[in-house]
Amino acid sequence: MSIEIALYDGRPNNGRRTGPALLHLSTGHGGDLAEALAAHAGPSDHRLRRIDPYGDTLLNEQDAGATFEEATALLSRCTTEAQRAAVRDLRNLLAHCAATPGSWLCLYGD
Template structure:
């Protein structure tokens, strides 16, 4: 089970990351409380779309999770996610897709 990231910006190139797919899925599964916040809406088996507003809210959640990481792999996955969330949040019309297995 892995989650790939895809940042879609209208009239621009699409940015993708699959480097931390398995670690990201595991971090979200173990660190994010079920039913709480935007990150809990990510489905590891289906595609999930975040708007700019979702990304802004989730960015605060990722920052809070950094202290809870139990491995350097989780930390790297969350840092990668934070970069994508930040880019989405600051780019009007963009969306961040979480591509589940």
Template sequence: MGIDLQLHDGRPHWPSRRSKRKPTLIRQSFEHGEALAELIAKLPVNTSGKLWMVDPYNDTAFDGQVAEAALREIPDLLDRCTEDAQVQAVQDLAAYLKDCAATPGSYLIFVGD
């Protein structure tokens, strides 16, 4: 199980959607998927946070506003880290959340297994 990250300049289109414009993949990360999935799976559910909503088995999309809100959860997530791989995963996630929040119209996609 792992969660990969993809930053797109627009909302990715699912097969049932029709649009003339295809969003462009800005960048992606496959490096820390396992560690990120471990941490997110341990988050308490039904809280005011956003990261607990990430599904490790399906894709989850965050727009810029949700990404900005999720950035506030990074310090708590870092406190939960028990190994270097997890710290690197959270730092990678933080960079993607910041870029999504700073790029109008962009979406951060959590690609689950």
């Protein structure tokens, strides 16, 4: 199980002839990110619990901003340095998405 993260300047697959521009792709922490998210013990209404490790999850800029605090809490519960690095990467991309109007963060599970 692995999760890759892509940050786009617009919504992916929105029917445009040309897709949105890829701003950043994170593939180096997939397995560790999946492990950290699986151990997340937050309520079911938290956005991190909605990330599908086997499918795709889209977050717009508002979702990314709200999810940033959840990722900060998750960081303190990580048990390995590899998990902490993965969650830090996620937090950085969430912050970037929240600060970029119209952007979308896509989490691709396998």
